[in-house]
Amino acid sequence: MSDSAKSAMVSSSASTGLAITDPTGFAKLGVQLPALANILAQAIQALALPLTDSQQRTLLLYLDQLLLWNKAYNLTAISDPVEALVKHVVDxxxxxxxxxxxxxxxxxxxxxxxxxxxxxxxxxxxxxxxxxxxxxxxxxxxxxxxxxxxxxxxxxxxxxxxxxxxxxxxxxxxxxxxxxxxxxxxxxxxxxxxxxxxxxxxxxxxxxxxxxxxxxxxxxxxxxxxxxxxxxxxxxxxxx
Structure with a gap:
């Protein structure tokens, strides 16, 4: 496989589709959703996990609800979405x-x-x-x-x-x-x-x-x- 083909494959596998970053259903992540989706996609690629777009979106929806209900249920000491994504989900x-x-x-x-x-x-x-x-x-x-x-x-x-x-x-x-x-x-x-x-x-x-x-x-x-x-x-x- 050529270097250009490998580069295209990496770029494709790390990309975040519109389905993942569709804001419908997200109550907390808001404008940070595309950046968070990109961090998650890169982590999934680095870990070589075969996760679909749907699974990636579900992971982000979980993060959204974790932060939304955090105060009511005392779920985590972390309130920053990026930090919570890395230290909880990616971990x-x-x-x-x-x-x-x-x-x-x-x-x-x-x-x-x-x-x-x-x-x-x-x-x-x-x-x-x-x-x-x-x-x-x-x-x-x-x-x-x-x-x-x-x-x-x-x-x-x-x-x-x-x-x-x-x-x-x-x-x-x-x-x-x-x-x-x-x-x-x-x-x-x-x-x-x-x-x-x-x-x-x-x-x-x-x-x-x-x-x-x-x-x-x-x-x-x-x-x-x-x-x-x-x-x-x-x-x-x-x-x-």
Whole structure:
């Protein structure tokens, strides 16, 4: 392929169509919509995710509603649309290509991060969004209905009170990897994997405590436009 053809392909894949930036249905993003759509498209290209125009628009609609209902539901400390796009949406997009297949439970999902983002990108996957905060679960129910996300099941409960087995258990809510493993292990199906979103890589102390029972894979993530450390820690039970 010629350099000019490659350049045209890159330009096409990073472009944002009129369908994506049509302001209909957006209440908060307003004039920033084209710029945000462009940032999102470039991030998706950098992450090599095969997302359609419709999925990209749905991600932006989610961001719009997140910011619109933020004060009512106390969803995020971030109010700037660009910062929220990068630190919430793009941050979650960075794990998509690394997730194993199967039913997914997201513990401490908050506003649906990463559960709703995963559900938008992978409509074939059933995603359960779990949080003890009823207001945030009400938001997820509302946004899932508005966006037509039939593969999202929002549940207001603590993990200790939740039953069920899942092939993938995610979270970005736990400060301690060991605490996440302790909470998530009972909900993990045979042969499943725990996937913890973390800033820094696990400490030697954490690894030493978990390695007798767990196979641990630490994946360094490159989140577009985010100059902060990000890792995905995948754990599988050794005795399976």
């Amino acid at each position: 979650c997009l960075a794990i998509i290509a690394h997730l194993p297949a199967g039913s997914l439970l997201d513990i401490g999902t908050g506003a649906g991060l990463p559960a709703v983002i995963i559900a938008i990108c992978q409509p074939e996957r059933q995603c359960t969004a779990l949080d003890s905060n009823k207001k945030k679960i009400r938001f997820i129910k509302q946004i899932s209905s508005e966006l037509g996300l039939s593969n999202v099941t929002p549940i207001a409960a603590r993990i200790e009170a939740h039953e069920g087995q899942y092939e993938v258990v995610t979270s970005r809510a736990f400060a301690s990897l060991i605490d996440f493993v302790d909470a998530a292990q009972p909900r993990l199906a045979h042969g499943g994997r725990l996937c913890a979103m973390k800033g820094k890589a696990p400490t030697n102390e954490e690894l030493q405590a978990l390695e007798p029972q767990w196979q641990i894979d630490t994946i360094e993530l490159n989140v577009p436009r985010l100059e902060e450390s990000r890792h995905l820690i995948e754990l599988s039970y050794k005795n399976v």
